[in-house]
Amino acid sequence: MFVKIASSVGTAALVVGALLGIASPANAETNPNCSQVTQIGETAYIKSGGTTVASVKQFKxxxxxxxxxxVWEGFRNSHSGTWWACSGVSTSSGLADYKCGGNHQKExxxxxANTLSVCTKAYGQLEWSSGEGYAATDQRC
Structure with a gap:
């Protein structure tokens, strides 16, 4: 009896783990200009309707x-037309740093930005042929 229960629990854990792996976006977050970055603050999400299409994060x-x-895989797979993403660091004075990727660039x-001495937010934008979305992270000081 114990073996049967343990087997069922183990199978349930595998199923839940697999579902969680499908639900969350996977990405490397490797900064090409700085090898040692640390995320600060919470992740923000760009949505289209009720669907999350991209994540926005701030690092130091x-x-x-x-x-x-x-840009999440679900969006990338369902939008074959033109789309592009942008990222910027926002301060009380406006965007201190802003960069857009090329067509279909996923990250x-x-x-x-040289803004460690002021309060900042990360700003992300996604534009496509029939719409756009944007999000900003919480402010970090």
Whole structure:
């Protein structure tokens, strides 16, 4: 009896783990300009209707703040037309750093902003032929 229960619990754990793996986006978050970055603040999400289409994160490292936008696979697979993502670091004075990727580029890092001494948010934008969405992370000081 114990073996049968343990087997059922183990199978359930595998199924739940597999479902969680499908539900969350996978990405490397490797900054091409700074090898040691740390996420600061919460992740923000760009949505289209009720569907999440991209993630926006803020990082610090190499004496700069960085914005990062990642376009989710579900959006990429369902939008064959033109679309592009952008990332920027926002301060009370406006965007201190803003960069857009090329058509169908799934992740975009900002250029890096010298803003560690001020409050910042990461700003992400996704535009496509029939719409656009944007999100900003929580402010970090």
């Amino acid at each position: 490292g190499c004496n700069k703040n960085w914005a990062y936008t990642y 975009v890092w900002s250029s890096g």
